[in-house]
Amino acid sequence: MDGIHDMGGMHGFGKVEPEPDEPVFHAAWEGRCLALNRAMGAIGAWTIDESRAGIEQLPPDVYLAASYYGKWALRLENMVVARGFAGADELAAGRALRDGKPLSRKLTVADVPQTLTRGSFGRTAAAPARFGVGDRVRAKNMHPATHTRLPRYARGHVGVVEAIRGCHVFPDSTAVGGGEDPQWLYTVVFGARELFGETADPTLKVSIEAFEPYLERAQS
Amino acid sequence: MAHDHEHDDEHQHGSELSEMQLRVRALETVLAEKGYIDPAALDAMIEAHETKIGPHIGAHIVAKAWTDPAFKRALIEDATKAAQSLGLINRVGDHLIAVENTPKLHNMIVCTLCSCYPWEVLGLPPVWYKSAPYRSRAVNDPRGVLADFGVTLPADTQIRVWDSTAETRFIVLPMRPPGTAGWSEEKLAKLVTRNCMIGAGLPKLANELA
Numbered sequence: 356m357d358g359i360h361d362m363g364g365m366h367g368f369g370k371v372e373p374e375p376d377e378p379v380f381h382a383a384w385e386g387r388c389l390a391l392n393r394a395m396g397a398i399g400a401w402t403i404d405e406s407r408a409g410i411e412q413l414p415p416d417v418y419l420a421a422s423y424y425g426k427w428a429l430r431l432e433n434m435v436v437a438r439g440f441a442g443a444d445e446l447a448a449g450r451a452l453r454d455g456k457p458l459s460r461k462l463t464v465a466d467v468p469q470t471l472t473r474g475s476f477g478r479t480a481a482a483p484a485r486f487g488v489g490d491r492v493r494a495k496n497m498h499p500a501t502h503t504r505l506p507r508y509a510r511g512h513v514g515v516v517e518a519i520r521g522c523h524v525f526p527d528s529t530a531v532g533g534g535e536d537p538q539w540l541y542t543v544v545f546g547a548r549e550l551f552g553e554t555a556d557p558t559l560k561v562s563i564e565a566f567e568p569y570l571e572r573a574q575s
Numbered sequence: 576m577a578h579d580h581e582h583d584d585e586h587q588h589g590s591e592l593s594e595m596q597l598r599v600r601a602l603e604t605v606l607a608e609k610g611y612i613d614p615a616a617l618d619a620m621i622e623a624h625e626t627k628i629g630p631h632i633g634a635h636i637v638a639k640a641w642t643d644p645a646f647k648r649a650l651i652e653d654a655t656k657a658a659q660s661l662g663l664i665n666r667v668g669d670h671l672i673a674v675e676n677t678p679k680l681h682n683m684i685v686c687t688l689c690s691c692y693p694w695e696v697l698g699l700p701p702v703w704y705k706s707a708p709y710r711s712r713a714v715n716d717p718r719g720v721l722a723d724f725g726v727t728l729p730a731d732t733q734i735r736v737w738d739s740t741a742e743t744r745f746i747v748l749p750m751r752p753p754g755t756a757g758w759s760e761e762k763l764a765k766l767v768t769r770n771c772m773i774g775a776g777l778p779k780l781a782n783e784l785a
Contacts, residue, residue: 363687363714363738368707371723373770377701379625384599386624389699390617391603398611407689423690423705428599441605449601455609462612467619471628472695473668476742504740506687508714520670520743540741551715559734561714564741 359415364508385424397462404530408502478537480522491573502530505569514545539567629698634767638760641751670743683774685713691739747774754781
């Protein structure tokens with residue numbers, strides 16, 4: 356999706372403003388919001404890719420104006436309603452008006468330690484990797500209206516495969532309910548001048564983690 | 576000007592706080608009453624993020640790599656496995672990748688699309704890492720970003736930016752500061768800032784340790 360979330364290389368956002376001694380959460384609701392999102396993910400309400408797509412689908416003005424956890428809260432409201440976990444009337448009332456859907460599992464205190472590790476997305480490959488280390492590849496000029504992890508700034512540009520990272524769950528598929536459809540994942544490195552033109556920093560290289568369907572062989 | 580800006584920010588954050596507090600409370604109440612979530616599990620998750628998981632974990636990994644060449648090789652080879660061997664946390668996530676700074680090369684980590692970050696070894700990402708200025712500029716103006724952090728690299732240092740666009744996660748192995756020969760791992764770890772493990776900063780110098 357060519358959305359506002361795809362920020363790499365954009366101009367006009369100003370300086371980075373580090374905050375000295377930043378707390379983990381700036382308000383109690385931020386922690387509740389993170390934990391609520393994780394707990395709903397843990398019961399299988401949605402995949403991580405569906406939840407990322409949920410953030411990307413916020414209107415661009417909302418995306419830019421809301422704080423980070425503000426976006427998570429809006430996404431959670433939208434997704435629990437869209438997937439029938441709760442009604443908008445219940446969120447407005449602040450209490451359940453009907454019974455919940457039956458669940459096969461629920462996150463308990465005993466399960467919390469395993470939520471403190473990132474999920475596992477490596478999968479067995481169905482076919483050998485199409486590209487090898489050192490191959491010149493072009494990031495495809497593709498613009499799906501749905502979730503993708505190929506950033507706009509790389510599309511159409513030629514880079515070199517630097518590493519093969521194994522076969523992974525394909526976000527473009529899981530985000531639209533299409534199943535895991537595992538794909539080979541590569542680190543592809545680009546010169547900054549290839550990406551951003553002649554005025555770019557000649558000492559700079561940028562890499563992306565690119566799924567095989569994002570890439571085509573480049574003529575050398 | 577600066578004062579007005581600050582004032583506006585406070586005002587915005589203030590109004591969002593109360594509105595968001597209410598909305599998140601409504602979400603939690605409804606989802607708990609419907610039987611989907613257990614508030615006690617949320618408490619435990621929040622407590623872990625506030626007290627157990629943080630950059631001190633990454634700092635131990637870096638300090639170990641500075642003092643133990645075999646561990647450093649293992650870390651570069653497979654950071655998940657090497658970090659796991661230290662037993663600092665329950666389980667290190669898959670596909671953690673350590674990238675090494677050298678006198679000729681500086682690495683920097685970003686997620687231009689969202690907020691991907693090696694949080695089980697560095698804690699939750701700071702606000703600036705998730706902000707539009709960092710996400711937009713890290714890939715085309717990393718020297719400018721470093722300047723925002725007060726860091727200037729030599730003009731001929733190569734810069735490599737790693738955009739975390741999949742479920743691989745990166746941690747920067749910074750260069751060990753000079754004047755630290757013979758230091759213990761514990762003392763070295765105090766030099767390792769969160770920002771230097773993202774590549775948005777450098778470790779503290781030996782004489783900066785209070």
